[in-house]
Amino acid sequence: MRFHPLALCAALALVPGASAQAHAFLDHADPRVGAVVKLAPATLHLTFTQAVEVPFCRVSVTGPPGFGGAGGVHATPGHPETLTVDLHGPSPPGAYVVHWRVLSVDTHVTEGDFSYQVRP
Amino acid sequence: MTSKIAAIGGLTLAACCWTSAASAHGIVGDRFFPATLITDDPAVADELSLPTVDSFKTADAPPDTQTDISAEWSKRLTSNFGVSFDGAWTDLKTPGGDISGFQNFGTTFKYLAYTNAPHEVMVSVGMEVEWGATGDSRVGADSSTTLTPTLYFGKGAGDLPDSMGWAKPLALTGVIGYAAPLEHDATRSLETGFALEYSLRYLSSHVRDIGLPSFVNELTPLVEVQLDTPLGVRRTASTGTINPGVLWSGHHIQLGVEAMAPINSASGHTVGAIFQIHWFLDDMFPRSIGKPIW
Numbered sequence: 001m002r003f004h005p006l007a008l009c010a011a012l013a014l015v016p017g018a019s020a021q022a023h024a025f026l027d028h029a030d031p032r033v034g035a036v037v038k039l040a041p042a043t044l045h046l047t048f049t050q051a052v053e054v055p056f057c058r059v060s061v062t063g064p065p066g067f068g069g070a071g072g073v074h075a076t077p078g079h080p081e082t083l084t085v086d087l088h089g090p091s092p093p094g095a096y097v098v099h100w101r102v103l104s105v106d107t108h109v110t111e112g113d114f115s116y117q118v119r120p
Numbered sequence: 121m122t123s124k125i126a127a128i129g130g131l132t133l134a135a136c137c138w139t140s141a142a143s144a145h146g147i148v149g150d151r152f153f154p155a156t157l158i159t160d161d162p163a164v165a166d167e168l169s170l171p172t173v174d175s176f177k178t179a180d181a182p183p184d185t186q187t188d189i190s191a192e193w194s195k196r197l198t199s200n201f202g203v204s205f206d207g208a209w210t211d212l213k214t215p216g217g218d219i220s221g222f223q224n225f226g227t228t229f230k231y232l233a234y235t236n237a238p239h240e241v242m243v244s245v246g247m248e249v250e251w252g253a254t255g256d257s258r259v260g261a262d263s264s265t266t267l268t269p270t271l272y273f274g275k276g277a278g279d280l281p282d283s284m285g286w287a288k289p290l291a292l293t294g295v296i297g298y299a300a301p302l303e304h305d306a307t308r309s310l311e312t313g314f315a316l317e318y319s320l321r322y323l324s325s326h327v328r329d330i331g332l333p334s335f336v337n338e339l340t341p342l343v344e345v346q347l348d349t350p351l352g353v354r355r356t357a358s359t360g361t362i363n364p365g366v367l368w369s370g371h372h373i374q375l376g377v378e379a380m381a382p383i384n385s386a387s388g389h390t391v392g393a394i395f396q397i398h399w400f401l402d403d404m405f406p407r408s409i410g411k412p413i414w
Contacts, residue, residue, distance in 0.1 A: 023145060023147070023152075023403060025152070025321060025325060026325040026326075027325075027334065027337075028324070028329055029329070032328075032329040032331075033324060033325060033326065033327065033328055033329040034285070034327055034328030034329060035328075035329070049371070050371070106403065106406040106407075107406060108402070108403070108406070110147065111149070111150070112149075112150040112325060112326055113150065113326065114325065114326050114327070115282075
């Protein structure tokens with residue numbers, strides 16, 4: 001019996017994964033990565049491609065002089081893949097850099113950073 | 121109570137892993153180097169390429185149509201040291217009829233020697249062993265065992281200045297190997313290759329989110345170049361291919377497809393194609409076969 005290579009590929013592609021766990025990469029953020037916003041946000045939302053272990057996630061934010069800094073990292077109810085970060089006021093106009101380091105639920109550590117600008 | 125104990129246990133395990141920061145995949149700092157189809161990436165990881173299928177016409181006159189189906193399993197022994205096993209089955213459609221058989225089996229030992237997270241650099245060294253006479257000579261398998269000490273590297277462009285933000289998703293990976301057959305009169309060769317990649321995930325996560333759909337953000341367009349340059353007194357022309365294509369990196373698998381364009385007449389006359397399904401075993405089985413043995 002002959003088989004076609006593409007048939008084998010198609011069959012393997014249909015094999016389901018073992019679970020919905022993997023490395024957590026940043027899927028999107030609010031404010032958006034690289035965005036210019038008129039109103040300074042009071043909180044940041046970072047949504048990852050996988051659920052994360054909130055107690056072992058760190059988010060730091062640096063900003064222009066006068067920036068009040070970032071507060072704690074919180075879980076977002078109903079969204080285990082999203083972190084909420086409170087910002088202490090004030091948030092003056094300027095460039096902000098967000099650095100994140102997270103632990104996905106399957107124990108893989110990933111990190112990264114992005115920036116946004118407040119420009120009224 | 122049981123669930124609380126389980127939760128505490130899980131968090132303790134997580135805390136242990138948090139401090140080790142050893143990650144499989146090709147991750148260094150902000151950069152993820154995806155597994156490339158033709159040139160090996162610099163990462164030491166638990167992964168499986170099954171299958172890789174390519175088809176092209178050979179440089180013979182008249183040309184044969186060659187189809188290869190190959191597989192490679194990579195296993196971390198420690199977080200920085202791994203071993204891979206590979207094999208390929210070849211079908212040749214020749215004017216005289218079909219010939220098929222296995223190529224020589226191979227084993228690769230790879231050590232992740234250097235990483236630099238801020239500059240997104242990853243360097244590994246390895247030894248590739250092609251075990252002579254384990255394949256079928258009718259499809260080109262050599263009788264001689266070949267040792268290929270190899271240098272693997274990867275460099276992301278994330279450290280470029282912000283004024284060049286559009287270029288930050290670029291990355292270059294490559295290999296340089298010296299293939300030395302153990303038969304003293306066999307031709308030695310320099311095996312080189314590189315992959316120039318543009319990560320849309322990097323663009324949306326680290327530079328600028330332009331609102332692309334998630335599926336698009338998981339794509340990495342790339343061009344791979346692979347060259348085989350014979351050395352010594354019986355030098356012949358270099359052969360190789362230029363391979364533009366795209367990778368899609370999902371949670372557990374990566375799909376890749378590339379065209380295979382020969383660089384000269386000694387490499388072929390028509391454009392072939394290659395396709396791969398790549399499995400991230402460290403994500404699929406993080407607590408069993410997807411983690412280092414030691």
